Amino acid sequence: MKNITILALLVAMLLPVKVMAMDEMAYTPQATTFSVVTLGNAKGVSLRLYNEGQGGAPVQVVAMKSKRMKDGNRRWTATVKGDQKGKFYTFDVQNRDGRYQGETPGIWAKAVGVNGRRAAVIDLRDTDPQGWAADVRPAIAARDLVLYEMHHRDFSIDPSSGMQYKGKYLALTEPRAIEHLKALGVNAVHILPSFDYASVDETRLGEPQYNWGYDPVNYNVPEGGYSTNPYRPDVRINEFKQMVQALHRAGIKVILDVVYNHTFNIDGSNFQLTMPDYFFRKNADGSYSNGSGCGNETASERPLMRQYMIESALYWVNEYHIDGFRFDLMGVHDIATMNAIRKALPDDVFIYGEGWSAGGCAIPNDKLGMKSNVAQMPGIAAFSDDMRDGLRGPWDGDDKAAFLGRVKGNEESIKFGLAGGVAHPQVDLKKVNYSDVNWALQPTQMIAYVSCHDDMCLVDRLKASIPGLTTDELIRLDLLAQTVVMTSQGVPFMLSGEEMLRTKRGVHNSYNSPDSINHLDWNNLKRYPQVMDYYSRLIALRKAHPAFHLGDAQQVREHLEFLPGGDCLVAFVLKNHAGGDKWNNIYVAFNANRDSRTITVPAGKYTVVCSGGMIDENGMGTIGGGNVTVPAQSALIIHD
Numbered sequence: 001m002k003n004i005t006i007l008a009l010l011v012a013m014l015l016p017v018k019v020m021a022m023d024e025m026a027y028t029p030q031a032t033t034f035s036v037v038t039l040g041n042a043k044g045v046s047l048r049l050y051n052e053g054q055g056g057a058p059v060q061v062v063a064m065k066s067k068r069m070k071d072g073n074r075r076w077t078a079t080v081k082g083d084q085k086g087k088f089y090t091f092d093v094q095n096r097d098g099r100y101q102g103e104t105p106g107i108w109a110k111a112v113g114v115n116g117r118r119a120a121v122i123d124l125r126d127t128d129p130q131g132w133a134a135d136v137r138p139a140i141a142a143r144d145l146v147l148y149e150m151h152h153r154d155f156s157i158d159p160s161s162g163m164q165y166k167g168k169y170l171a172l173t174e175p176r177a178i179e180h181l182k183a184l185g186v187n188a189v190h191i192l193p194s195f196d197y198a199s200v201d202e203t204r205l206g207e208p209q210y211n212w213g214y215d216p217v218n219y220n221v222p223e224g225g226y227s228t229n230p231y232r233p234d235v236r237i238n239e240f241k242q243m244v245q246a247l248h249r250a251g252i253k254v255i256l257d258v259v260y261n262h263t264f265n266i267d268g269s270n271f272q273l274t275m276p277d278y279f280f281r282k283n284a285d286g287s288y289s290n291g292s293g294c295g296n297e298t299a300s301e302r303p304l305m306r307q308y309m310i311e312s313a314l315y316w317v318n319e320y321h322i323d324g325f326r327f328d329l330m331g332v333h334d335i336a337t338m339n340a341i342r343k344a345l346p347d348d349v350f351i352y353g354e355g356w357s358a359g360g361c362a363i364p365n366d367k368l369g370m371k372s373n374v375a376q377m378p379g380i381a382a383f384s385d386d387m388r389d390g391l392r393g394p395w396d397g398d399d400k401a402a403f404l405g406r407v408k409g410n411e412e413s414i415k416f417g418l419a420g421g422v423a424h425p426q427v428d429l430k431k432v433n434y435s436d437v438n439w440a441l442q443p444t445q446m447i448a449y450v451s452c453h454d455d456m457c458l459v460d461r462l463k464a465s466i467p468g469l470t471t472d473e474l475i476r477l478d479l480l481a482q483t484v485v486m487t488s489q490g491v492p493f494m495l496s497g498e499e500m501l502r503t504k505r506g507v508h509n510s511y512n513s514p515d516s517i518n519h520l521d522w523n524n525l526k527r528y529p530q531v532m533d534y535y536s537r538l539i540a541l542r543k544a545h546p547a548f549h550l551g552d553a554q555q556v557r558e559h560l561e562f563l564p565g566g567d568c569l570v571a572f573v574l575k576n577h578a579g580g581d582k583w584n585n586i587y588v589a590f591n592a593n594r595d596s597r598t599i600t601v602p603a604g605k606y607t608v609v610c611s612g613g614m615i616d617e618n619g620m621g622t623i624g625g626g627n628v629t630v631p632a633q634s635a636l637i638i639h640d
Helices: 002-014 153-157 169-173 175-184 235-251 271-274 305-319 334-342 373-375 385-392 410-416 460-466 471-486 529-544 555-557
Strands: 025-027 031-037 046-051 060-061 065-068 075-083 090-095 100-104 145-148 186-192 195-197 216-222 251-257 324-327 352-355 380-383 446-450 489-495 560-566 569-574 585-591 597-610 622-628 634-639
Touching: 031 046, 031 090, 031 271, 046 075, 060 075, 090 271, 100 271, 145 153, 153 169, 153 385, 169 175, 169 235, 175 235, 175 529, 216 235, 216 305, 235 251, 235 305, 251 305, 305 334, 324 334, 334 352, 334 373, 334 380, 373 380, 385 460, 385 471, 410 471, 410 560, 410 569, 460 471, 471 489, 471 529, 471 585, 471 634, 529 597, 560 585, 560 597, 569 597, 585 597, 585 622, 622 634
Parallel strands: 145 186, 145 489, 186 251, 251 324, 324 352, 352 380, 380 446, 446 489
Antiparallel strands: 025 031, 031 075, 046 060, 046 090, 065 075, 090 100, 195 216, 560 569, 569 585, 585 634, 597 622, 597 634
């Protein structure tokens, strides 16, 4: 822990920002020291110690002593002698008018009791699973990643999953889970928010409850609802680490979805109870800004909030061996803070986020981590809604189709995504649906996707936007969509369960819908085996051929050439052993029409590896050059 803090301090000195304490609790068997930083006008802080994580009176109340810091704030400390392991604690800050704010575990709690209302005194080394010191992050470059977004409960809760630890961290340690992920071929699991959040009552886990978790309470503690015992602070930490360890052993990275842009509420938040109004942005009229759409937005540009985000991310990397972060509403955070986080973290930690906000922020867009500003954030990626909506239809109309629904005019948006969002001489930005600039400096700064958790899943969107789909047509379009994603030069991303033809029964925003809506039906692997088979072969094809993930903008421009296409027909060639690929020229075409179309390729002999909803890297026959047929609603991939 000492090394982590020193690194964070050095980063802070370089920024420069004021440094806040990494630890609010320093434990030894002889004594435990507690510390908390408040505004300079705070009159006092009471430390309360408890025997339990909820209920009961404090067994000890300590008046903390303060020292003014160089920035004008105060640091309050108290040392309690004796072995305090197993105790719970809170802080209560007395503001300038003498009123106490209310008890809080503090903003830096690293272990908490049930529902996160009290912090816990523990020795973190007691939470390490066997072999944890030897655990290492898998060495996978950004250009080689294939991201799989999942919610713990969705993935394993259904009886058809066959997993013992349904809806828990430990489900991802079970052979059924690991074998499935490996068979699919993804190499990075993006888990929805897994820090301690508000909307699930951990004392009632036997009752139906569901939430995605975008309502933060304690940012640096795993959520107790996914543990087997939320009352014991060590259990959730140990089981989270077991999950990471199991995925790492399988060669799979773990990406954590983080929600630093807002808190569950203002008045009851640990930020507000500790330093009132410091961590939240306000408008000129004194009202709280709401760029998050959740009633508040945090002020990342303020020194302590910036440092908090840096040190929190560092803590997850060092204590939990996290491999990357997905920033919720990255467009709420200022560019300087995102760059500071990138600089502070190891190079192999992948960072990406939503390049938009959910409303107007109290600082200008040109200062924020918007998609249009990604070029100012080297090493940070953003989701491409250009490609997503070019494929399936606009975000603001579930019943509106695009390329997949034979709506012409979306071809340039598809090409923009296939090039990874980088400048390409054959992409006409005037025809790209949202972007009038090439916002990615490198293709690894663009996340290619067609569906994610907070929208209709792919199957439901296809049904809603293309009336009268037969099952066969639905599957053809599903496979076509993912082929576009997986052959993009960006970093491909898929929603869990798409390989099972997942449906959420048409629900768009299922953040608190029951398991009957959100669960994965593992029986679909038997009902539609061709879908999983195609997905796994498609991912294997991408991973085996560097031409599909060049990772460099100049190489993309040199080796990716778009061919003449047509309405709802896009084609390109990856030429001249792109990226050192063993295949010379790889021709790829996507036809969303209900009848076959043709593309023209030079004379020669070509091996067919993808056609008509089937993939075989070893080849499915050969064809000559000239006019080549692309079957209806499917992809064609050939090479010489």
